[in-house]
Amino acid sequence: LADLAGVSAGTVDRVIHHRGEVKTETRVRIEELIKKSGYTPNLIAKSLASRKTWRIAVVLPEGAGNNLYWDMPLAGIRKAAGEVHDFNITTDIYLFHLDRVESFSEQMVAALAAKPDGIVFTPVFRHESFGFAREIVAAGIPYVFLDSRIEDTHALTRFGQDTLKSGYLAARLMCFGIGPDSAILILNPARPDGIIHHLIRREKGFKSFIKGCNRNKSIRVLSVNADITRPDEPFRSLDDAFTGYPDIAGIFVTNSRASLVAEYLESRKRQDIILIGYDLTKPNIRFLKKGTIDFLLSQKPEDQGYQSIITLYRHLAHKYSPPKLQYSPIDIITKENIAFYR
Amino acid sequence: LADLAGVSAGTVDRVIHHRGEVKTETRVRIEELIKKSGYTPNLIAKSLASRKTWRIAVVLPEGAGNNLYWDMPLAGIRKAAGEVHDFNITTDIYLFHLDRVESFSEQMVAALAAKPDGIVFTPVFRHESFGFAREIVAAGIPYVFLDSRIEDTHALTRFGQDTLKSGYLAARLMCFGIGPDSAILILNPARPDGIIHHLIRREKGFKSFIKGCNRNKSIRVLSVNADITRPDEPFRSLDDAFTGYPDIAGIFVTNSRASLVAEYLESRKRQDIILIGYDLTKPNIRFLKKGTIDFLLSQKPEDQGYQSIITLYRHLAHKYSPPKLQYSPIDIITKENIAFYR
DNA sequence: CTGAAAGCGCTTACAG
């Protein structure tokens, strides 16, 4: 207690929190004392004494079904929620279905209706997300983007991956291992409504690196979009590609569905093909361990989820201002180091 | 407060902490209530109320001079120390010189003399470390190994890397990129008193993978120990190796001194050689960015330092028992993803 | 064996 030096704790509190109602003279005196004594507030006591509580709403795609990816950020969010619970933070989670815009909108509306003090959400649907962001700004609520992101300068911060660089990195690995005079296939797993922005950037990054592939290996690149919602299309697309380009020696899958291609390669006995994909989903890990998938790039989704909550907590409780954009490391995972990333 | 159900807070406290002096009858009643109400103690309040303070002693090699590696765990330790400070933990750091056993012993003695409540140390000198470990056990102080480790079942936990697997991983990358019919050089940077145990294991892992190098590339492996404390020896050893084996196409350096080999390769205009090493030291990063070093494997030393303190805190304050052995992920770092690991 | 009181380092009304 810095009140040993003149005034009462209440007054000291007022100057620390700039709550006015203090004579300039005594304010200055206390400020100097704080500096001189190297006073640093005890956050523990602060949190215990403050009756203030905060509610954070999280709107996230559901991980069930075949989109297991989304269980990972959720796990991180749950962990962080547990840790900040004693600091008077409660966390409410709203899950939506990735294939229905209305589901996203419903959950966002529900989250907003609860009037939270902070929001974490995944703006997968661009148009709608811009609308909601506007609403949230108008309500004066701080918010954080998780995983996806839209160009929005009002967000407190945006967690994500440098998608261009991640395509670059994939190409670097491919280029390192592939033999000369061969072809590479880029597979974009698409949906009826098109390809997600993310994947296009990864493809772009990949292509731009391959162009300058060192050691002049003379590599050709072709790229295919396969609608993964239609059962037979991926296999058929791949068969077509191999017929047209028998010298394909490497395949790059731009999202988490490399396991689909791995199944194909096994069925066609072509495990010699270099296969690179994204994300540590269960099926991907299985094929990585078998050697059918060579590399998986991972963006630490648990960590992103965890950080999104912690950042919001620090902002609410301690007025912390994070950098506007926070990229996760792009981990390179192989059969040999996967054991340490689980 | 669970005392709303019968007794006083003091009594509840006694049953929670098994402090005896409670009639069995009321103890059982309270225990049931705790379960039923889903009571979970507020750690914040607990820490604030408890007058107990703990001191942790950390004994670590000095990072100054040419062993910049050791600054990294230290950074993690400092970060953790800051975070647990409000939880009544103070951290004292004792640095020793890696090239003098006596320095290690002096610092260990000093650390022990302070009678800390927990100890983190790096048992680089095996013989002496066993002796100190015995002393610490006798004093009943919990301790944690950081980075290196010795076979000691009394340690609370040992943080480190699976050195065998890390050699394995290096070989996997080398094998993926190297052309057929070539030779690989393993360089062990040694000291006059021999090679550190660590490096031998890495070499062993590397060799065992290369043996089964896929696609039958017919690779030969030679290994060289170069005394890095003598200025000219590394370059001379490398010249000798290249004279004997002109088809060397890849070099694996078993510790953090890959930058030394990078300098050599640049001076001999042989940047075409694949170079794989360990640790994100400043010079290593520089050569990685230039492309002279192809891959660096990193064991998250900051994270290890950070975790060593947090683990000890959780053990002291909350009786947490960690797993006996904790391996860090082995990150694969390239020019393309280094930016995200700093 | 159990309760009542004081206190951890802060914040929050409420007097004056």
Next chain:
DNA sequence: CTGAAAGCGCTTACAG
């Protein structure tokens, strides 16, 4: 503009 009191959810002696 400033102080004194009460309280956050616990722990720690101290009575009885």
